[in-house]
């Protein structure tokens with residue numbers, strides 16, 4: 001089992017979209033109906049999947065969009081989960097604003113995002129179609145899930161796991177060139193130790209993997 005670096009996830013969405021319910025469902029497998037929160041919560045947890053342990057920090061941003069934009073929180077994040085309620089058109093519009101915010105603050109870099117339409121158990125009061133959610137997600141190049149924190153752990157977990165998986169892969173890719181550099185330095189040290197003097201001139205062509213992110 002490999003131990004991994006911590007991954008920071010920010011959860012953005014309007015009030016009552018189900019941010020806390022979804023996070024608690026993912027971390028505890030349980031659904032707890034009522035929370036009172038007017039402050040941001042940071043959950044620290046280790047999660048295991050793909051035979052890896054990840055230390056995740058999940059920030060539940062409760063104050064926005066009623067107050068100020070959570071710019072600092074978005075900059076802190078390695079990954080963003082943007083949530084709306086399928087029963088609330090306004091929350092969908094605010095999810096759109098959140099996606100805009102993430103893109104504005106993180107461009108031209110890349111940050112993994114998933115868009116989640118919550119409360120799909122309340123089909124009878126649906127105001128946002130699956131197609132609308134899916135279209136918005138493809139506009140921003142992110143994955144899309146409809147879930148019910150109330151009804152199912154599996155879908156919520158799939159959304160979080162895919163997000164964390166992508167953030168981990170990105171970490172790994174970004175650290176690759178440095179690792180390669182380190183191994184070149186230690187090879188030259190090894191030559192120095194073997195031959196008792198400075199290492200022979202080894203010309204290493206720059207063959208770093210290239211990533212278009």
Ligand SMILES: Nc1nc2c(ncn2[C@@H]2O[C@H](COP(=O)(O)OP(=O)(O)OP(=O)(O)O)[C@@H](O)[C@H]2O)c(=O)[nH]1
Pocket residue numbers: 013014015016017018019020021022032033034035036037038061062063118119120121122147148149150151
């Ligand atoms: N039916 C149903 N209700 C849900 C679901 N998820 C959350 N709720 C309810 O929606 C309300 C808001 O849920 P919260 O998790 O507190 O939402 P929040 O986005 O954290 O809300 P704030 O703390 O106000 O920002 C609560 O009454 C939950 O019980 C769901 O999947 N289905």
